[in-house]
Amino acid sequence: MSWAWFHRFGSPPYFYRVAGLLTPWFAWPAAVLLVVGLGWGLFVSPPDKLQGDAYRIIYIHVPNSWLSLMSYSAMAVSAAIGLIWRIKVAHAVAAAIAPAGAAFTAVSLLTGMLWGQPMWGTYWAWDPRIVFELVLLFFFLGYIALRSAIDDLNRADRTSAVLAIVGVVNVPIVHYSVIWWNSLHQAPSVLRTDGPSMPIQMLAPLLVSFLGFTLYFVAVMLVRARAEVLHRERGGDWIREAVAMHGNSP
Amino acid sequence: MSSLQSSAWRAASTVIRRDLLLAFRRPGEWLQPLAFFLIVTLLFPLSTDPELARLRQLAPAALWVALLLASMLALDFLFREDANDGTLEQLALSGQPFAVLLLAKTATHWMLTGLPLAVVAPLAAVALGAPASSVPQVLVTLLLGSVSLSLIGSIGAGLTLGVRRSGALLSLLVLPLAIPTLVFGARATQLAMVGESVAGPLYLLGALAVLGLTLAPLAAAAAVRISLE
Numbered sequence: 001m002s003w004a005w006f007h008r009f010g011s012p013p014y015f016y017r018v019a020g021l022l023t024p025w026f027a028w029p030a031a032v033l034l035v036v037g038l039g040w041g042l043f044v045s046p047p048d049k050l051q052g053d054a055y056r057i058i059y060i061h062v063p064n065s066w067l068s069l070m071s072y073s074a075m076a077v078s079a080a081i082g083l084i085w086r087i088k089v090a091h092a093v094a095a096a097i098a099p100a101g102a103a104f105t106a107v108s109l110l111t112g113m114l115w116g117q118p119m120w121g122t123y124w125a126w127d128p129r130i131v132f133e134l135v136l137l138f139f140f141l142g143y144i145a146l147r148s149a150i151d152d153l154n155r156a157d158r159t160s161a162v163l164a165i166v167g168v169v170n171v172p173i174v175h176y177s178v179i180w181w182n183s184l185h186q187a188p189s190v191l192r193t194d195g196p197s198m199p200i201q202m203l204a205p206l207l208v209s210f211l212g213f214t215l216y217f218v219a220v221m222l223v224r225a226r227a228e229v230l231h232r233e234r235g236g237d238w239i240r241e242a243v244a245m246h247g248n249s250p
Numbered sequence: 251m252s253s254l255q256s257s258a259w260r261a262a263s264t265v266i267r268r269d270l271l272l273a274f275r276r277p278g279e280w281l282q283p284l285a286f287f288l289i290v291t292l293l294f295p296l297s298t299d300p301e302l303a304r305l306r307q308l309a310p311a312a313l314w315v316a317l318l319l320a321s322m323l324a325l326d327f328l329f330r331e332d333a334n335d336g337t338l339e340q341l342a343l344s345g346q347p348f349a350v351l352l353l354a355k356t357a358t359h360w361m362l363t364g365l366p367l368a369v370v371a372p373l374a375a376v377a378l379g380a381p382a383s384s385v386p387q388v389l390v391t392l393l394l395g396s397v398s399l400s401l402i403g404s405i406g407a408g409l410t411l412g413v414r415r416s417g418a419l420l421s422l423l424v425l426p427l428a429i430p431t432l433v434f435g436a437r438a439t440q441l442a443m444v445g446e447s448v449a450g451p452l453y454l455l456g457a458l459a460v461l462g463l464t465l466a467p468l469a470a471a472a473a474v475r476i477s478l479e
Contacts, residue, residue, distance in 0.1 A: 083472075131429075138426040145422055149413045158476040163409055163423060166469050170426070 010087040012229050013238040019222045019229075026222065030215035037209030045201050054118050059206055061111040063213035064104045068136060069171050071101035071217060075143070076168045079161035089225075091157035092232060094164060095147060096224035100217065102140035109133055128177040129185040136174055139167040153232065261346040262354035269358040279327060280362040287320035287367055291374040306379035310439035313371055313378070314432050317392065321399045322421055324363040328355065328407040329474060339478055349471040356404040356467070364396030380443045387442035394455040395435035401462035402427045408473030431458055 008014050041059035048055040075097040082090035112130065113123040124130070143160055150156035177185075198206075233239055273280055294312040295305055332338045332355075341351045371392045372385045380388060406424035410416035438451035 135426045135429060138422065142419075142423045142426065145419055146409060146413075149410075149416075149419055152412070155412055155476060155479065158479075159409055159412060159473060162405075162469055162473045162476065166405055166427070173430075 007087075010085070010089055012089055012233050012236070013242075015089045016226055016229050016233075019226050023219055023222045023226075026215045026219035030212050030219055033208055033212030034216065037205050037207075037212050041202075041205035041209055045205050048202075051119060054115060055202075057111050057115045059209045061108060061115060062206060063210045064111065065108040065133070066210065067213055067217050068101060068105040068108050068133065069174060070214070071097050071104055071221075072136060072139065072164075072167070072171055074221070075101055076164040079164040083158055083161040083165070088154075088157070088232070089229060091161065092228040093221065093225045094161065095157070096228045097221055098140055098144050098147070100220050100224065102137060102144065104217070105133060105137040105140060109137065125185075127185050129174060132170060132174045132177055136170055139163075139170060143167070258346050258350050261344065262350050265341070265351050265354040266358050269355060270361070273358070273362050280324070280366070283320040283324040283363050284366050284370060286323055287316050287370065288374065290316040290319060291371075291378070295378065302379045306443065309375055309378035309380055309443060310436040313375055313388075313392070313439060314395070314436045316374075317367055317371060317396065317435075318399065318425070318428055318432060320367055321363060321396065321403060322424060324359070325403040325407045325420060325424070326416070328359050328404060329411055330407075333411050333474075333477070338474060342475060342478055348475065349467040352404065352408075352470050352474060353463075353467040356400055356470070359404075360397060360400040364400045365393070368392035368396045375439070375443070381445070384442040384445065387448050388439055391435055391438040391442065391448060391452060391455065394452065394459050395431050397459045398431040398455065398462045399428055401459070401466035402431070404470040405466050405473060408470040408477070411474060411477035431455065434458065 009018070038059055042056050045056075047053050075094045078090045078097065079094040081087055082094060109130070112133075116125065117123050143163055146163055147156050147160040150159055230239065291312055294308055294316075298304065298308065329338060329352075332341075342348050344351070368389060372380070372388045375388050376382060376385065403424055405427070406420050409423055410420045413419055434451040434454045438448040438455060441448045441451065
């Protein structure tokens with residue numbers, strides 16, 4: 001199998017162009033799915049027997065929680081690719097993911113708190129999953145802080161990549177925390193070996209918004225990575241040529 | 251193969267001997283974290299009602315938070331001076347496995363900070379109301395925990411080597427990684443103080459120390475190498 005297609009992505013102009021072409025293919029489906037999924041989940045699907053309408057926050061909470069782990073893993077994999085094969089574009093992608101991932105983690109924590117107040121009677125509980133989700137946020141913040149503390153771009157890329165890889169130990173801890181510990185946070189109700197434990201009228205909009213948020217993440221990642229590449233390559237000849245050819249939008 | 255291993259072992263023991271010698275020539279430096287630890291544990295009884303029953307509840311938390319902060323403070327002279335005078339570069343170029351050499355440095359650092367802290371901490375625990383019979387168990391807990399903390403700290407120290415003012419950043423990077431050690435360590439200390447079996451959290455602390463021993467030197471070596479480039 002030839003890996004040429006993979007190495008082509010290491011070239012900033014190629015990545016910039018392909019990412020630009022791919023973005024609408026993720027952004028538009030994301031917009032449609034989010035409108036459908038959230039509209040369906042928030043207004044159409046039936047209220048929960050015990051939780052009433054408050055449960056509807058899962059249509060935002062669950063996808064964002066999943067994306068917080070997903071985006072950390074994506075950031076670490078991309079950083080590892082950059083570190084191992086010395087591909088600078090991969091570092092740019094990792095750098096682009098970090099703020100988005102931190103935002104997903106913060107939204108996951110905030111929506112969890114808003115749900116916790118009516119359900120558990122408290123905004124915050126010292127529960128393993130919640131605490132380690134907060135730790136995940138600190139990993140994102142630490143990654144961003146370390147990156148910005150080192151002036152030399154190449155060294156900032158590679159040092160923060162090591163941190164991103166080290167932080168991967170936290171991902172399985174967050175994921176399995178509800179299974180390993182007997183915790184207040186409920187156990188998974190979608191990804192279970194014995195099938196989902198929710199009725200289809202609630203599950204279907206959740207899956208739609210799940211997919212919508214995931215595609216949204218990919219679109220945001222592509223846009224941010226393009227901006228990052230553009231910033232890093234400022235002064236590069238290919239940008240000047242592209243600007244000369246296409247006017248202001250290369 | 252075995253000659254390669256023995257030469258790595260000799261290099262590591264040379265590093266340990268050198269670092270110990272340097273430390274003994276300047277005893278003030280490694281006594282600082284110790285004094286810092288005692289002062290922080292002193293702050294807890296002063297900032298609350300110093301009633302022994304209440305202090306006893308507070309003691310595991312006070313001990314572990316103080317231990318964590320003191321070992322954080324001590325991390326600053328794990329690699330920095332050797333990076334400044336070029337010793338680390340020489341070690342990286344020596345042809346010996348760099349991770350092993352850094353592990354030797356971390357081990358020395360543990361002997362000079364973690365070990366004295368773990369030995370002094372039970373005294374602080376007694377002052378905070380721990381029964382004397384729990385001292386051996388508290389000591390073992392702190393010893394195991396401080397090994398993990400030193401190893402985790404070596405990653406953080408490596409990562410922040412290229413940063414000018416690393417204090418707050420180092421804490422931001424290291425403290426999240428140290429949380430499992432803190433949780434199980436404080437739990438074990440708490441169990442020891444009420445006279446129950448500490449086996450469960452102690453095994454987990456041991457597992458964390460082994461995990462750190464296996465992976466931390468590799469991560470630290472990668473981080474230090476990058477900062478030397």
